[in-house]
Amino acid sequence: MTNDELMKDMDIKKSRCLFCSLGCEVSFRAEGGRLTALAYDQNNPINKGSLCPRGHYNLELASHPGRLTEPQIGRRKVSWEEAVTFLRGELGAFASREIGCLVSCLQSNEAALAAVKMAGRKGIENILSAGAAADLEAYGGSKWQVPGARLATLEAIEQSEALLIVGDLLSRSPVLARRVNQVKYGKRGNKIIVLDPNKTHTSWFATSHLLCRPGTEAIALAALAGAIPFSAAAEKSGLPAAQLQQAAADFKNAASGTVIYVPQTRRLRNDLAVYYAKQLAAGSDHKSFIVYYLYGNTLGVNTVIDRAAPGHPTYHQLLDKIDRGEVKSLLMFGEDISAGHEELQKRFRMLKFVVFAGHFESESPAIYDNSLILPLATQFEGAGSFVTADGQLAVCAPIAPAAGSKTLPEICRLIAEISPAENEASELAVQGPVSQTKDEAEAKAELAALPPLEAAPVKPITYFGNNHLVSNFFWYRVNVNG
Amino acid sequence: MAKRVYLNLDLCCGCRSCAAACAYGHHLQSLLGHSKLDGTAEQPLHCLHCDQPACAAACPNEAMKKMEDDTVLRSQFRCVGCGSCALACPFGVIQPDLFKHITPKCDLCIDRLAEGEIPRCVATCTSGALSFAEVDDQLADQNKNLVSVRILSNFIGKRR
Ligand code: SF4
Ligand code: SF4
Ligand code: SF4
Numbered sequence: 001m002t003n004d005e006l007m008k009d010m011d012i013k014k015s016r017c018l019f020c021s022l023g024c025e026v027s028f029r030a031e032g033g034r035l036t037a038l039a040y041d042q043n044n045p046i047n048k049g050s051l052c053p054r055g056h057y058n059l060e061l062a063s064h065p066g067r068l069t070e071p072q073i074g075r076r077k078v079s080w081e082e083a084v085t086f087l088r089g090e091l092g093a094f095a096s097r098e099i100g101c102l103v104s105c106l107q108s109n110e111a112a113l114a115a116v117k118m119a120g121r122k123g124i125e126n127i128l129s130a131g132a133a134a135d136l137e138a139y140g141g142s143k144w145q146v147p148g149a150r151l152a153t154l155e156a157i158e159q160s161e162a163l164l165i166v167g168d169l170l171s172r173s174p175v176l177a178r179r180v181n182q183v184k185y186g187k188r189g190n191k192i193i194v195l196d197p198n199k200t201h202t203s204w205f206a207t208s209h210l211l212c213r214p215g216t217e218a219i220a221l222a223a224l225a226g227a228i229p230f231s232a233a234a235e236k237s238g239l240p241a242a243q244l245q246q247a248a249a250d251f252k253n254a255a256s257g258t259v260i261y262v263p264q265t266r267r268l269r270n271d272l273a274v275y276y277a278k279q280l281a282a283g284s285d286h287k288s289f290i291v292y293y294l295y296g297n298t299l300g301v302n303t304v305i306d307r308a309a310p311g312h313p314t315y316h317q318l319l320d321k322i323d324r325g326e327v328k329s330l331l332m333f334g335e336d337i338s339a340g341h342e343e344l345q346k347r348f349r350m351l352k353f354v355v356f357a358g359h360f361e362s363e364s365p366a367i368y369d370n371s372l373i374l375p376l377a378t379q380f381e382g383a384g385s386f387v388t389a390d391g392q393l394a395v396c397a398p399i400a401p402a403a404g405s406k407t408l409p410e411i412c413r414l415i416a417e418i419s420p421a422e423n424e425a426s427e428l429a430v431q432g433p434v435s436q437t438k439d440e441a442e443a444k445a446e447l448a449a450l451p452p453l454e455a456a457p458v459k460p461i462t463y464f465g466n467n468h469l470v471s472n473f474f475w476y477r478v479n480v481n482g
Numbered sequence: 483m484a485k486r487v488y489l490n491l492d493l494c495c496g497c498r499s500c501a502a503a504c505a506y507g508h509h510l511q512s513l514l515g516h517s518k519l520d521g522t523a524e525q526p527l528h529c530l531h532c533d534q535p536a537c538a539a540a541c542p543n544e545a546m547k548k549m550e551d552d553t554v555l556r557s558q559f560r561c562v563g564c565g566s567c568a569l570a571c572p573f574g575v576i577q578p579d580l581f582k583h584i585t586p587k588c589d590l591c592i593d594r595l596a597e598g599e600i601p602r603c604v605a606t607c608t609s610g611a612l613s614f615a616e617v618d619d620q621l622a623d624q625n626k627n628l629v630s631v632r633i634l635s636n637f638i639g640k641r642r
Contacts, residue, residue, distance in 0.1 A: 038506060040605035050608045053502035174497035177609030181493045201495050 012039050013399035015380050018106050018296030019054040022173040023388035026051060026058045028399070035062045035380065035400050046154065052174040061378055062400060066360055068375035069404035080406070084414045087372055090353045091329065091415070096123035100318050100327045103305065103408075104334025105131030105295035108384025108396075111408035112304040113425035114418060115333055119309065121416035126327060128312050129302050130337050131295040134263035134270050136315065138291050139302050141271030142278070144438035149278035151391045151432075152258045152288035158182045162191040162254030164224070164247075166217050166277065167262030168200040173292050180205055191250045195220055197266075210247060212237040214266050215450065218273035222447055224248045225280040227440075236450075256286035263293065272447055275438060292389050300387035300429040307428050322347055329353040333408055334376060336362035357411055375405035382407030385426040393430050484552035485614055487528045487590070487604055494611035500526050500603035507594075507602045513586040514603060515577035526603065526612075527575040529554065529588035537587070540570030546587065556587040 013035060017024045024047035028035040038059050042049035051058075071083035078086070091099065101124055103115045112129070119127040129136065157163070158179040170177050183190050184205055194206035197214040212220050216237035223233030223244050230248075234241040251257050259277045263270045274291055281289035293299065305312060313321070321327040329352055336356045338344040345367055348354065356364045357374040364371045379386075381402035386394045412418060498516055505512035515527045535554045538546040545560035546567050556567075563585050568576040576587055591601040599605070604612045 038503070038602075038606075040503075040602070042605065047608075049605050050499065051503070051606050052497055052499045052608055056499070056502040056506050056606075059506055170495045170497065174495055174499060174608040177493070177495040177497065180495075181609055185492070201497070205495070 012041060014041065014044075015058075015396045015399055016296075016386060016394045017051065017055045017058055018379060018386065019057065020052075020173050021293040021296055021298055021389035022046070022175055023296060023386060023392075023394045024051060024055055024175055026055060028059070028062065030399070033401060035059065047175045048178065050175050050178065055175070058380075061359065062380050064360070067403070067405070068359065068361060068373065070375060072373040074371060080414075083372060083374065087355065087415065090370070090372070091122070094329050094353070097125060098326065098328040099124045099331065100126040100322070100329070101331040102128060102130040102318075102333060102335075102337060103301055104332075105129055105135065105293070105298040105301045107297060107301060107334045107408055108379065108382075108386055109297070109300040109304050109425040109429040110384050110420070111333070111412075112301040113308055113420050113428065114409035114412040116305060116308040117418040117420055118412035118416045121418060125311075126313055126318055126321065127305065127309050128315060128318060129298075129305050130315075130332070130335055131298050131301070132263065132265075132293070133315075134265045135293040135295055135298045136302070137270040138261065138263040138274050138293070139298055139433065141269075141274030142291055143306075143433045143436045144271070144275045144278070144443075145435040146275065146278040146282050148282035150281070150288045152260075152281075152290040153390050153392075154179065156256070156288050157258050157260070157290070158186075160254070160256050160258045161187065161189070162193065162251050162257040164193045164195065164251055164257065164259045164277075164280070165202055165206075165262075166195045166221065166260065166273065167264055168196060168198070168202050169260055169262050169292060170202045170205070171200065172262055172294060174201075176292075177205075191254060193247050193251065208243075208247060208250070210239055210243060212239050215268045217264065218269055218276060218450065219447060220244065221273055221276035221280060222444075224251065225276045227276060227279060228444065228447070251280070252283065257281075258287070259289040261289065261291045263291065267451060269446065269450060272443060272450075275443060290389055296388075297386040299389065299391065299433070300385070303387065303429050303431065303433055304425060306434050307431065310434075319347065322350060325350060327351075329355075331355045331357075333357050333411075336364055338367075339363050357408065359405075374411060376411070377402045377405040377407045381405060382410075385429065387429050391430070391432060393426055395426070484531070485616055486531065487601060488613045488615055489526060489528060490611045490613070491525055492611075493609045494525055494607075495609045496525065497608050498526075499606050499608050500612060503602040503606040504588075507591060508586075508589075511586055513588045515575060515586075527573065527577075528603075529571075529575045530573060531588075531590065536570040536572055537567035537576065540566045542566060553590050553592070554587075555589055555592075556585065561585055 011030045012027050013030045014025055014027045017026045025044040027039040027041040029037045029039045040049040070077045071080055073086055101115060101119050103112050160183055163183050184192055192205055192207045194203045195210045195217055196203055197212055203209045219233050220237045222228045223230050230241040230244045259281045261274055261277045277289050281287045338348050339362050354364055354368045354371040356362055357376040359376055379396045380400045381398055383398055384396050388394055501512045501514045504514040531554045535548055538548055543560050543562055545557045548554050565585055600614045604614045
């Protein structure tokens with residue numbers, strides 16, 4: 001029997017994975033409305049049925065016994081009615097400028113827009129996104145306008161003659177390995193240039209590995225893009241000028257090419273690096289760039305918030321306001337950013353009221369005096385759209401019943417009366433980052449001022465499932481913690 | 483001829499997705515181990531379902547058996563978890579146990595094969611490194627279009 005026939009026979013439900021911005025399609029077998037196993041539908045064009053280890057956690061996400069099902073005030077379980085009355089009462093005690101609202105980059109575009117509208121109704125100005133710090137910095141860089149720089153599609157990646165990969169791409173989105181292989185073995189002379197201070201799973205595939213000093217990726221990229229001389233970059237990055245020159249020529253001479261940037265958690269201005277990655281890609285019609293964010297909807301949530309709530313504060317501005325006691329209450333939608341973060345928890349103790357809407361229990365009730373926990377539906381239980389790294393809209397329909405949880409738009413509607421138009425959020429999200437002009441001279445000055453560099457660290461091999469988003473799941477516990 | 487799982491080492495990125503799929507399909511115990519080739523590369527170690535399985539010969543309790551369909555299977559109920567098979571297997575594919583008294587051993591996802599599906603590890607492989615093919619086909623294919631001589635499992639497969 002072919003895969004097609006088989007898939008027709010079974011009750012197969014499809015959704016998307018949000019554990020990275022590749023946005024693979026996940027298919028489940030359903031029995032009696034419950035999602036019971038992964039099905040690996042080999043027909044979809046994005047991942048051809050493959051999932052990376054993190055992708056497998058989706059099965060647990062859908063059916064984990066530890067999922068929140070009831071709201072909690074502190075440690076006490078309560079009904080939704082009681083939770084909503086409590087929430088409205090508590091929030092009413094604060095002026096709108098004393099409230100902050102964070103929307104996780106794992107939430108849908110609709111969720112982000114609902115939060116913005118709710119905030120608008122309540123007069124809350126402190127609304128912003130929460131995600132991986134490196135991602136958000138890189139997203140900032142992707143806003144800087146570079147004429148002619150285009151976002152790569154997945155097809156463009158596999159049809160490239162040269163790939164320039166910055167960082168350990170395959171440990172973030174291993175499903176791209178098939179496409180990387182297609183470039184590597186597709187045609188004689190194809191180039192895979194990896195810029196990374198470490199030997200990684202990705203550099204294993206490199207035809208040329210630029211082992212720069214940690215934190216100098218932006219400088220090397222600027223040299224490759226021709227913005228600064230090779231000799232200047234060589235001095236700082238520790239790469240021989242000839243090697244840089246060769247890599248630049250290889251990428252330039254290839255008929256088609258893609259720059260793939262993975263936001264780095266090491267000390268590095270990710271925004272500058274993305275800016276120069278864009279410049280490098282802007283050279284020709286057949287070159288493009290892409291940034292692989294860790295959080296699945298980093299592009300969508302940030303775009304919606306930037307466009308629907310222009311002038312919102314930055315993360316650090318919000319933290320300052322909390323330190324100064326100006327913001328007294330925090331709504332964390334989708335993620336408890338203080339979980340496992342002692343320094344943040346100390347600062348957040350100043351808060352008078354904390355709301356956390358999430359999938360799993362967090363540390364909040366134990367450490368904050370006054371907290372409310374709301375069970376949040378996943379992408380399998382509520383409809384939503386997302387924007388993947390290649391700028392495509394991924395639409396998820398609900399495929400499983402929500403056991404006691406609610407989606408973020410529903411929760412926002414309980415707080416304030418809002419009525420976004422049907423496709424408003426997805427139309428906003430696909431417009432992509434707002435573009436800002438960046439002064440070239442200023443960029444170069446910032447590049448020159450990058451902090452002095454430490455010696456290359458010895459980095460243990462990264463385990464592919466390793467990331468704090470998935471620390472609740474079995475495979476992570478056994479393989480990383482166990 | 484029976485079908486087997488093949489690994490093209492050139493394509494594998496060592497993501498361990500195959501092991502994760504295996505675990506989620508076998509009561510959260512992965513039957514598939516990985517070896518580290520150097521600091522960065524890893525490769526899955528698949529059971530070859532040998533013609534004369536050393537594991538079965540070593541098993542004191544006849545838990546490991548060569549079946550009629552050519553696969554080598556372990557009986558859950560007979561296995562006492564002594565680990566003799568792990569020591570006997572010349573390819574080191576049986577890994578030290580995750581849970582006490584259970585020695586993991588690849589069963590080629592018989593539940594999926596019965597439904598006409600391919601094994602989970604092959605279905606999920608992120609890089610196209612794993613394939614599920616007739617033993618003979620694969621050997622013929624190797625000469626036609628495989629990209630490198632580093633096809634470790636084919637090499638071992640020939641010596642089955
Ligand atoms: S590569 Fe990314 S989107 Fe695909 S399964 Fe893994 S985490 Fe999910
Ligand atoms: S476990 Fe080892 S000895 Fe036994 S069949 Fe598999 S490869 Fe052969
Ligand atoms: S899933 Fe494929 S690429 Fe990943 S470790 Fe297994 S064989 Fe290698």
